[in-house]
Amino acid sequence: MAVSLLSWQDGNGKVGRVIRIGTRKSQLACIQTDSVADMLKQLYPDIHLEIIGMSTTGDKILDTALSKIGEKSLFTKELETALERNEVDLVVHSLKDLPTTLPPGFTIGAVLKRENPHDAVVLHPKNVGKTLDNLPENSVIGTSSLRRAAQLKKRFPHLEFKDIRGNLNTRLKKLDEKEDFAAIILAAAGLRRMGWDNRINQSNCLIVGALAVEVRARDADILEMVSVLHHSDTVLRCIAERAFLRRLEGGCSVPVAVHTEVKDSQLYLTGAVYSLDGSDSLKETMQTSIVANNKVTEVDEQVQRVGVTASKISGEAQDRAERLGLDLANLLLSKGAKEILTVARQLNDAR
Secondary structure (H helix, E strand, C coil): CCCCCCCCCCCCCCCCEEEEEEEEHHHHHHHHHHHHHHHHHHHCCCCEEEEEEECCHHCCCCCCCCCHHHCCCCHHHHHHHHHHCCCCEEEEEEEEEECCCCCCCCEEEECCCCCCCCEEEEEHHCCCCCHHHHHHHHEEEEECCCHHHHHHHHHHCCCCEEEEECHHHHHEEEEEEEECCCCCEEHHHHHHHHCCCHHHHHEEEEEECCEEEEEEEHHHHHHHHHHHCCCHHHHHHHHHHHHHHHHHCCCCCCCCCCEEEEEEEEEEEEEEECCCCCEEEEEEEEEEEECCCCCCCCCCCCEEEEECCCCCCHHHHHHHHHHHHHHHHHHHHCCCHHHHHHHHHHHHHCC
């Protein structure tokens, strides 16, 4: 097997295997990675986990908007390079950072249960008690996402939106210590993982948010090890979302929104596209059953669906989820989504 051959020995002479986990160095990334490591340690007490932090392109380029950099793997490339070179055995990502098409030889071996999927409004201390609705005209709101900005421009035309970069600590410091922003928009799940629930002043739009573990597709034992972390409903939701985004070629440079919900064995998918100023948009919802039939079928462990390998989850349900994403994307395309996104890309490139 093409996996780490490193081993460790405790004081009693017991030998265990070393599993190296790659992560970004930011505090939030480290917290997220530690949570995954804790789960693995509980499940496999004989392994020794080593966490290796590294900086990515997205961490280094902080003076340019994400939508202007043009690199699809801003927060993953360096981690995947380490994975390719066998310097790490698995990598923990925020799923939203992973492109819908992974480099050859890699797969998402685990998608963990999704936490709060909302965006959070964090207000400047002087604005505490207010909401986006009653902030003064032309108040500046900071966000690193075109999608967030477009959605909010549509709902709050009296506000201005400007790019803000950096990790959570950096962005909160920019908000609190300067007068540049009346508020900033962040992922609620990230704030909660950092223990900063008290900074959430308002929850808004929905985003794609879950933790994912990326591995080398050929490493069957590592893939088997992390697969127990899969959360079935979240896997199906993420497959539908990623299929939708891949079909629309959605990324940092276009305002595309997607949300899923599982209720009564039905998977609901809502998708939308926006112009940069939010004035033009399309939004639709579709659903599919995720209950597999009674026929017992063996799931091919080598099959990936939009980069996800989940051999212990019904292949039929996964296929339905992927088809749902494609069908919803095609519906929006038939109603003019391509034209909206093309203009959005052109305007973004020209800015």
